[in-house]
Amino acid sequence: MIKVQSFIKLCGQGVTFSIVLRPLRYTLIAQRRSFQMSLATLFLLLLSPCHLLAISCNFETVCSEWKQDNANLKWKQASGHEPPLLHNGANYDHTLxxxxxYLFVSTSANSGDQxxxxxxxxxxxxxxxxxFSFWYHMYGPDVGTLSLKVQQGQSEELLWTRTGTHGNQWRRGFQTIPPQNQHFQLIFEAIPGGTMGDISIDDxxxxxxxxxxxxxxxxxxxxxxxxxxGMQRWQRLSGGNSTNRPTTDHTTETTQGHVMFADTSIAVLPIGEAMLLVSPLHEPEDSxxxxxxxxxxxxxxxxxxTIYVEGEREQREKVWSSSMVPDLTWSLIRVNIHIAHSWKFIFEAIxxxxxxxxxAIDDVTVDHKECPDIGSCDFERDPCGWKNVxxxxxxxxxxxxxxxxxxxxxxGPEVDHTKGTSQGHYLFVDTKALNVDDTAWLLSEDFPVTKGSCLKFCYRINISKQLVHGVLKLFRYESHQEHVIWEAKGSQSTEWQAVNITVESSVRFQVGFKAVKSNNEEVGYIAIDDVIYLPGTNCQGVRTDGAHSDSSHIAVIAVGVMTILTVMGFLIVGIIYWLRKRRIQGNSGGPNGQLGFDNLSYRNRS
Incomplete structure (x- = not known):
């Protein structure tokens, strides 16, 4: 085992910085000589701003630069393989x-809002x-909130936060630490949601x-x-009881959650005037x-x-625009963008x-892929527009x-339905995480009114007991009412099963999946994959929405064409009649011709 210890002093612009690099231990693992910290990483650390260098940590050794602020010692280092801790922390670290x-919060004796x-x-x-960069793992059916804060004296500022499950995957978190005019500390704060989920950090x-x-x-x-x-600006604000702002945000679904808000009332934003919200600079993506x-x-x-994309030369291109109508529900909007250089996007409210x-807008994401179709998802990258309640x-x-x-x-299942391999992804509920009468809801984005749209999905149920009650239900959620339209009842399947359901609604609605546990003997999993929504087409392939108007439109066009053809026919016959009459008159009538008949319709019997 090799130990490296350095003490470096740098002076610049009248400021002296001091760094103490704690011993970096390089460990040989599985004869692969895998370093806990590569020389490239060490070189990068040496070039990093020194006053935050000492707080870098991968938790392979004790991190003396961080401490807990209470005696409960809920933050613990682990590998994820210790049986008592398996359901509290990730089953694998990020570094190796x-x-x-890695470091995780023990929820075995969670005390509510601790x-x-x-x-x-x-x-x-x-x-x-x-x-400041880090990796976090928030996974399980009952996860709380992880936040990063900066503290100066008694004052604290929230820098970054995530709530709820983010899947069984390590995800990168990062946040710019702005200049601080006095001594400060960084704080990771975890509020566990229950005892069946983990909040972990690494690297x-x-x-x-x-x-x-x-x-x-x-x-x-x-x-x-x-x-x-400008004079009129977008504002970041939380919900409340005000008559002219959202009651709740989309992220937390509470009055404490925040949104970006444009007050378009005529007293604030006169008709035709604009209010702009500009994103930070994004890197180009070929795809x-x-x-x-x-x-x-x-x-x-x-x-x-209106949404504009602004490139390097500050040229703006309109990529989406819509005249707004009042809609007090949160609606999902997707826009595909293709640009070969660095860019920003601009929200313009008029x-x-x-x-x-x-x-108001909330939960803005920029993902390096094509946008999925409404209501459809194969769950390979993320849950798309589907959301836990x-x-x-x-x-x-x-x-x-x-x-x-x-x-x-x-x-959950060993293989998914999309790829049919262990690498494919799906959504699932492990029933051992549910108590009797517990439910787990998964809701789609909003769908428009329909006379019949086909919802296709695949499901897989593996329960140790023959089912009596429906453990998986599909429902239509409209006007805050739940209407069950299908359920897996009285059977189970260890293979993926396909379902096609035609959904109808006279109002805007959502579709939801609900996992239910009716007794303690139901142990196993419920999974779904490859959800496809076909708006305006039922499961028999018949076009339903707009079919009448389309037929009427076609009929009107047909009548118009027939009318034009008829008029043109009469016109042609009239022209022919006139020309033949002129020719006959020139040969046999009038002062220059002979008397005779206009024989236009006579047919010689011989």
């Missing part, structure tokens, strides 16, 4: 892909942006300069570097990107929302002249995202 260690805090050593004041590191633009912004911690300038956000509007005439109105009045547990090859305490 299952052979190393905040478990992990605090860095005191940091010196800084004069430049620094990017904390610091890189000089500001972080790149975030691919997802919920506006819960801050504005994610979105900017708005294109999918811009996705959730939208809510209110007022008799909320105005117009006043519509209403006395009281607004346009956060309202405790409706459900108590979450559906989760996993693949058969990824180590997991919660069990």
């Amino acid at each position: 892909n299952g052979k190393g260690r 905040r478990e805090r992990y605090i860095s050593i005191l940091q010196t004041a800084t004069s430049a942006n620094q990017c 904390l590191s610091v890189v000089g300069g500001a972080c790149e633009a975030e691919g997802m912004c919920s506006f819960e911690a801050n504005s994610c570097q979105y900017t708005s300038t 294109g990107v999918c811009l996705q956000f959730w939208l809510q509007t209110a007022g008799d005439s909320p105005g117009t929302l 006043g519509g002249g209403a006395r009281m109105s607004y346009i 956060l309202n405790p009045k409706l459900d108590s547990k979450d559906w989760d995202w996993n693949s058969g090859q990824t180590p997991s305490y919660f069990k």
